Amino acid sequence: MFSYSKPLFYPVQVEARDPAFGQILLEHYGGKDSEYSAATQYLNHRSNMNNRYLRDLLGMIAAEEMGHMEMIAVAINKLGGPPLSYVNSQGVPWNISYVDQSLDPIGMLQADVEAEVRARILYNHHYQMTNDPSLKKMISFLGNREDVHKYLFQKAQKLIQNGAPPEQFNELIMEYKMSLKTSERL
Template sequence: MFNFRKQLFYPIHVERQDPMFAKVLLEHYAGRNSELSSAIQYLNHRHNISNRYVRELLGLFAAEELGHMELIAVAITKLGGPPLKCVNSQGAPWVINYIDQNVDSITILQVNVQAETRASHLYQQHLELTSDPNMKRMINFLIGREEVHKRLLQRAQILIRETGSPEDFSELIYDYKMSLQVLE
């Protein structure tokens, strides 16, 4: 299911080192609303989804979130941040309590919509904490990807409620893959 590519989803450049902002980014690396939390939650949730298309979508999201985690790690390193550990910006270690344990399909999708919303909001807050135009572009890129995930999760939720056709569900996968075309 997973493939490793040396190439990042998005090029990471910094104008100058900024260890304080690097520390802020740790929240996105391994905080409650981090890329690590999202990836693990998607991996766990996908096994409780009976619809094969939605299960595939969650797997695709999990892989992308791991890619986002890599972007954050590279940015932290280039900004002169601390050695990477699975901790948040306050130095508290990542914990399994960050992961939702629901098993109902509709609830799983709703919880993930809320998680994507929180992640976008957190990125939005942190956007104001840097003057580096490169970091602002990276954060805006990540906000855009969170919004793609949120939109597709909302559509999946509607399709499950309305017992959508296989064609409707396969369109979710197609739309996700098309959203990646701009990244290549």
């Protein structure tokens, strides 16, 4: 299912070294609301999701979150930040309690929506903390992708609640793929 592609989802440029901001970005690498937490949660939810279209959607979004994590790693390194490990900006190690363990499809998707909302809030906060225009563009890109994921998870919830036929769930996959094409043009 997964494959590695060398190009990043979005080019990571840094105008000047800023080790302190690199330290702050560890929140997105190994913090509670990090890309790692999201990818791990979505892979777990994927494994417990009965609907094949939602399994595919969760897998694709998990893979994208790993790509976002790679972007954060590149940014931290370019900023001269600390060596990368699964810790937050305060040095607290990542732990499995950050991953929702729901088994109900609606509950899983609700936890995924909430994860995207928290990640977006964190990106918004960090956007305000830097004056680097290139980093602002990257952070804006990542925040916008969180919005897309949230929208798709919310739509999936509604489809389940309304007892939608399988082909309507397939539309989520098409919407996700179209959102990637739109992101490439930004």
